[in-house]
Amino acid sequence: MNPLPLSSQLKQLLPRGRILDSPAQLAGYAADALGYKSYLPDAVVIPADADELVGFMKGARQLGVPVILRGAGTSLSGGPVAAQGGVVVHTSGLKRIREINVEGFWCEVECGVALNDLDAALKPHGVFYPPDPSSGPVCTLGGNVASNAGGAHCFRYGVTSNYVLGVEVVLLDGSVQRFGGPAGGRGPWREDWKRFMIGSEGTLGAFTRFWLRLLPLPEKVWTLRATYPDLRSIEAAIHALVAHSSYPAAIEMLDPRGVAMVETSQMAVGLPKGSFMLLLEIDGPPALVDARVGPVADLLRHAGSNDVVLSDQDAMRQKLWKARKAAGGLLGQLSPDYVVQDAVIPKSALADVLQLVYDEADAAGIRAVNVFHAGDGNLHPNFLFDSRVPGELEKVELISERLMRRVIEVGGTLSGEHGIGNDKSAYMPLVFGPDSMRLQWAVPAAFNPTHQLNPLKVFQNRRFAT
Amino acid sequence: MKTIAPMQAERLFTHFLDPVDGTLCLPASATATDIHAQTAGHRLRFPLVLDPGATLREHTAAATHAPASCRFGPYCDNILGINWRLPGGRLARIGERVVKTTTGYDWLRFLLHSGRRFGEPVDYVLRLRPDCGFNIEARFEGDSQALRGCVSRLLHSGWMHWWDAVDFITQDAGSFVRVSIHCPSEEAPIFEQQLNRIAAETAAKLSVRHDAQPPLDGLPDVTVKTTPDRAISLAGQLAREAERCVALCYNGVVHVHLGEGEDMAGRAHSLMQPHIGELHALGGDWHSRWLPATPPSLTESQWLETLERTIHAS
Ligand SMILES: Cc1cc2nc3c(=O)[nH]c(=O)nc-3n(C[C@H](O)[C@H](O)[C@H](O)COP(=O)(O)OP(=O)(O)OC[C@H]3O[C@@H](n4cnc5c(N)ncnc54)[C@H](O)[C@@H]3O)c2cc1C
Numbered sequence: 001m002n003p004l005p006l007s008s009q010l011k012q013l014l015p016r017g018r019i020l021d022s023p024a025q026l027a028g029y030a031a032d033a034l035g036y037k038s039y040l041p042d043a044v045v046i047p048a049d050a051d052e053l054v055g056f057m058k059g060a061r062q063l064g065v066p067v068i069l070r071g072a073g074t075s076l077s078g079g080p081v082a083a084q085g086g087v088v089v090h091t092s093g094l095k096r097i098r099e100i101n102v103e104g105f106w107c108e109v110e111c112g113v114a115l116n117d118l119d120a121a122l123k124p125h126g127v128f129y130p131p132d133p134s135s136g137p138v139c140t141l142g143g144n145v146a147s148n149a150g151g152a153h154c155f156r157y158g159v160t161s162n163y164v165l166g167v168e169v170v171l172l173d174g175s176v177q178r179f180g181g182p183a184g185g186r187g188p189w190r191e192d193w194k195r196f197m198i199g200s201e202g203t204l205g206a207f208t209r210f211w212l213r214l215l216p217l218p219e220k221v222w223t224l225r226a227t228y229p230d231l232r233s234i235e236a237a238i239h240a241l242v243a244h245s246s247y248p249a250a251i252e253m254l255d256p257r258g259v260a261m262v263e264t265s266q267m268a269v270g271l272p273k274g275s276f277m278l279l280l281e282i283d284g285p286p287a288l289v290d291a292r293v294g295p296v297a298d299l300l301r302h303a304g305s306n307d308v309v310l311s312d313q314d315a316m317r318q319k320l321w322k323a324r325k326a327a328g329g330l331l332g333q334l335s336p337d338y339v340v341q342d343a344v345i346p347k348s349a350l351a352d353v354l355q356l357v358y359d360e361a362d363a364a365g366i367r368a369v370n371v372f373h374a375g376d377g378n379l380h381p382n383f384l385f386d387s388r389v390p391g392e393l394e395k396v397e398l399i400s401e402r403l404m405r406r407v408i409e410v411g412g413t414l415s416g417e418h419g420i421g422n423d424k425s426a427y428m429p430l431v432f433g434p435d436s437m438r439l440q441w442a443v444p445a446a447f448n449p450t451h452q453l454n455p456l457k458v459f460q461n462r463r464f465a466t
Numbered sequence: 467m468k469t470i471a472p473m474q475a476e477r478l479f480t481h482f483l484d485p486v487d488g489t490l491c492l493p494a495s496a497t498a499t500d501i502h503a504q505t506a507g508h509r510l511r512f513p514l515v516l517d518p519g520a521t522l523r524e525h526t527a528a529a530t531h532a533p534a535s536c537r538f539g540p541y542c543d544n545i546l547g548i549n550w551r552l553p554g555g556r557l558a559r560i561g562e563r564v565v566k567t568t569t570g571y572d573w574l575r576f577l578l579h580s581g582r583r584f585g586e587p588v589d590y591v592l593r594l595r596p597d598c599g600f601n602i603e604a605r606f607e608g609d610s611q612a613l614r615g616c617v618s619r620l621l622h623s624g625w626m627h628w629w630d631a632v633d634f635i636t637q638d639a640g641s642f643v644r645v646s647i648h649c650p651s652e653e654a655p656i657f658e659q660q661l662n663r664i665a666a667e668t669a670a671k672l673s674v675r676h677d678a679q680p681p682l683d684g685l686p687d688v689t690v691k692t693t694p695d696r697a698i699s700l701a702g703q704l705a706r707e708a709e710r711c712v713a714l715c716y717n718g719v720v721h722v723h724l725g726e727g728e729d730m731a732g733r734a735h736s737l738m739q740p741h742i743g744e745l746h747a748l749g750g751d752w753h754s755r756w757l758p759a760t761p762p763s764l765t766e767s768q769w770l771e772t773l774e775r776t777i778h779a780s
Contacts, residue, residue: 105694182749184691192576196576199568216626220624245596284628292653376566408477413567416564417568431477431569433475433559434472438776440570441776443573
């Protein structure tokens, strides 16, 4: 162990201006978007570029404290926080878009590039990068890759792991490894190591840059919004949509509690009281989507909606999205704290699992709002509570555990796009049996055997032993 | 938060068909014909087929992509879960039956094409797609410039999302571009209009067959992964030593069919030797079902040994 104090050691690795260690500075890094659990790091470093990040990682092992990578800190699972203390590495300096190759359908970006900045850079080339978490204006590609981010348009386009062709990563031994590249294969390696990197939540290495797959931009989008009087009829609509040949890009749902939240706010859009809202998009060449939009609207009506609104005009489409988008922001305003779960279930269990959320939350006196990616069966029950009120957090944890048990019973999984972090790590034994659990532990054992990188994440007892 | 007790047994997949979620669990020894028999009645299909008589295990051992990967992505995006037999004989559950997961490290994508080193697949959970009941196969013929123009137009617009496959095929008789489309029959005229437009713009000759079979090229002898913009010329070079090359244009994949002959392993190896440097520099790769995987480097061996220690301990 190095006898020097941490701050002196850090100054040997990085220029002075890149190191934050005053309590006021550190406070800004104590939590992620989950908010209610905070952990003050011992220091924060902000490398100016990839070389500085590599230089830091080469010396990181000697620091003898945990190292936590952090992009924009918008994680909803307690991912980029110093749960066991240590140094947070903020990647905001690595924000170059290095190449856009339209003919090859790929781009090369640094890990600190904000998702929407990439979108803006790609648009003039007629291509796009599909994963679209709602945190797009600020979240980084590093955070997206590390938590295998999804978004509203996953039903057709899929999640981040469907688009990562290559990853450059600095490991704790200081080596810089490239897994894959523009061609998206294994490169010179025998095995496809990038597969473990994607979704690894900062526990295997520090990503510096990525090669990402692109698609041509669809020329036209139709947005449709429908409301339903009950859970069974909206469920029928969702089931019919996922089997429909128009293959919607997005199938999103807001429940009556979410509708009420929007309608009693300044963001009200006039949704019927007590209704379930379904929002979907079909996109593609005009000739195709214009022919499809009629049958899709009919399908929505046939499932029981007498309130279908649709548009292909940008301004109106934004209005149709407004309730869905506003819901996310309102959650934070309505309650001092909230937990958002991220379970994925087979869609045949949708009504059943939502009912469990309502029953459990009502019985505990906890407000629950559901706004989620219905096409994927990716639930986001938001439990609103106040962590200052004794017992509230415990109630939410109990509901969450019962929810997770039910999710696993019906064949689902803990997380579809937010990752496990330290928020869902306790539930991992519900998913993995003895052998698959051993396989899971083998991965950090290969790349981060001391658990110095992001300890206490993914697995509750994955602790850095100094 | 309280600690949840570890599970005593693996939560293995049992065979099922979930028509609502569009998922199917069946043995890795099932063939595409077996899948079709189970799914057709539900108007669902598994589009990534190379050879209707080959098993799923043979498919994933031979290739990472199929022609319909143009629209639906590689096998690893369409196989959601696996019951995996570990070298010691026990079964472990890998992946999920739902369409999206970020729970734990992605062993599914790691193992799917890793050969037999870590064991073998016993059952697969497949993601199915709506079966619209109608297939179109279009063929563009013409000189090389016209064909490249066709591919560029097919891929560089929003239509690209709706072609099941865009393949550049090179064989003795010359080259052509094959497009396959799967759609409701009432949409066929809309697709054909676009194909005709492309043919007119590129001076390529277009022929269209309705109610065609999806393309079934058979299992490739060699699979190469490069970038989409290099796939056609690479296929052209490889075709000089092979019977047939199919470039899956958007995926940047070339399937090489060597044709009948002795020493498939030797032929595959010598065919690929001149290209390996460039492929690796691009983060691409190649493999042949006739050849064992290349030996790992020293660094890689250390990671593999750690994984193997755990896997063999199981
Ligand atoms: C309002 C809101 C809406 C959201 N909507 C969505 C949504 O629709 N879909 C969705 O999937 N998510 C959503 N999220 C969650 C979150 O935005 C995503 O998980 C996002 O990918 C996190 O990116 P980030 O840059 O903020 O990463 P951070 O929160 O900083 O970090 C996330 C994880 O990535 C690791 N990490 C970050 N950078 C690196 C690196 N360079 N190398 C290695 N590891 C790294 C961290 O250690 C951590 O484990 C939402 C969050 C908010 C607040």
